[in-house]
Amino acid sequence: MNIIERIGQLLASISPGLPVYRENQKGGFKEPSFYVSAIGSRGQPELFGRQKRTHGYQVVYFPDPNKPNQDMERMEQILLDKFLVLPEFAYIRDRNFSRVDGTLTVDFNIIFWAQPVEGGLKLKTMEYHGVIAYDK
Structure with missing residues (x-):
């Protein structure tokens, strides 16, 4: 699951x-919607090949057209x-x-x-020579 799908599930x-x-x-966005x-x-x-990654996203809320300001205030608090x-x-x-052009926007990170994960298998085959001893 990617990050946008996770954001969608949370919303x-x-x-x-x-x-x-x-x-x-x-045809335009149904209102209200995200x-x-x-x-x-x-x-x-960072050390040992790690990376600190920051991804920026934006959620736009299209409010109820009958009472947009009241709806945006309510959704902002939620x-x-x-x-x-x-x-x-x-x-x-x-x-x-x-608030931008009659919508509520939320920018976040x-x-x-x-x-990083190295590709390929580390061990393709293994040869074993010997016996397994069991202690009785």
Whole structure:
């Protein structure tokens, strides 16, 4: 499961029944709904081949068109309380809320450490010469 799918699952658990989109919609987004996108990443090398990786994401909330300001205020408080951790993966860091063109946006980072995995098998075959002794 990738990070955007984890974010989508968390949003779905916070607001069941609201659509969570990953791609732009030709006919527009259903309101209310969420749109999740990656906005950048960076890696910093550390000891022993590890990397500290910071991935930036943005969640856009499209509010109820009948009462958008009230709905955005409500959703902002809910996200401040509950949008904190991707379960069994990483903490959500540096959350910044803003209002842009009638939507509520949340920019944030996911930070974790990665260790490169070398490809290929280390031991393809094994020859054994000897006996196994059992102590009676």
